[in-house]
Amino acid sequence: SQQGEEDPQALSIQEGENATMNCSYKTSINNLQWYRQNSGRGLVHLILIRSNEREKHSGRLRVTLDTSKKSSSLLITASRAADTASYFCATAGGTSYGKLTFGQGTILTVHP
Amino acid sequence: NAGVTQTPKFQVLKTGQSMTLQCAQDMNHNSMYWYRQDPGMGLRLIYYSASEGTTDKGEVPNGYNVSRLNKREFSLRLESAAPSQTSVYFCASSARTGWESTGELFFGEGSRLTVL
Numbered sequence: 001s002q003q004g005e006e007d008p009q010a011l012s013i014q015e016g017e018n019a020t021m022n023c024s025y026k027t028s029i030n031n032l033q034w035y036r037q038n039s040g041r042g043l044v045h046l047i048l049i050r051s052n053e054r055e056k057h058s059g060r061l062r063v064t065l066d067t068s069k070k071s072s073s074l075l076i077t078a079s080r081a082a083d084t085a086s087y088f089c090a091t092a093g094g095t096s097y098g099k100l101t102f103g104q105g106t107i108l109t110v111h112p
Numbered sequence: 113n114a115g116v117t118q119t120p121k122f123q124v125l126k127t128g129q130s131m132t133l134q135c136a137q138d139m140n141h142n143s144m145y146w147y148r149q150d151p152g153m154g155l156r157l158i159y160y161s162a163s164e165g166t167t168d169k170g171e172v173p174n175g176y177n178v179s180r181l182n183k184r185e186f187s188l189r190l191e192s193a194a195p196s197q198t199s200v201y202f203c204a205s206s207a208r209t210g211w212e213s214t215g216e217l218f219f220g221e222g223s224r225l226t227v228l
Contacts, residue, residue, distance in 0.1 A: 042221045090217075
């Protein structure tokens with residue numbers, strides 16, 4: 001079964017707008033990661049946030065983690081058409097020794 | 113910088129045929145993984161190898177076998193392919209492993225398998 005559940009399943013916005021994707025999970029974790037997948041390509045790591053961290057930034061990306069609610073969000077500011085992709089959260093730790101468990105992903109479309 | 117290399121990129125099989133997907137990484141990573149991705153779903157772990165010489169089942173291991181040939185290479189074998197194994201297969205590697213620590217995964221570009 002999937003550890004992460006992402007919301008929304010699909011998001012369509014205009015260039016320049018912010019995009020927010022949410023991820024919920026069920027068990028305790030050591031860290032949570034976000035990945036991006038362009039159509040027909042492999043996944044690319046974006047950012048990792050540890051369970052003792054609440055917020056992390058990387059360029060136009062901002063990730064928050066609320067372990068009490070078992071949820072995380074990924075914010076992409078000032079979106080560009082090139083940000084069009086699928087975004088996945090993945091959790092590590094707890095009972096998932098040495099491996100990541102992925103959510104089903106959010107498909108983001110940014111219109112020029 | 114090759115990273116993680118998968119072969120073949122595309123393959124069509126008939127039901128009952130066998131094949132092996134090859135994966136190699138040049139980053140000296142300890143851990144390697146095989147995932148499958150089906151339309152509208154996330155990635156599901158088939159098998160993983162935390163370190164050279166060890167392999168463990170993931171979420172969906174039935175119908176597959178793996179071999180960690182050496183630190184660089186991790187192959188996935190379908191002994192008798194079934195239509196339900198039509199999917200995109202991704203190999204990945206990671207530098208870190210441990211009971212509570214799995215770091216960033218580096219993915220290959222995928223192998224697209226169709227079983228007729």
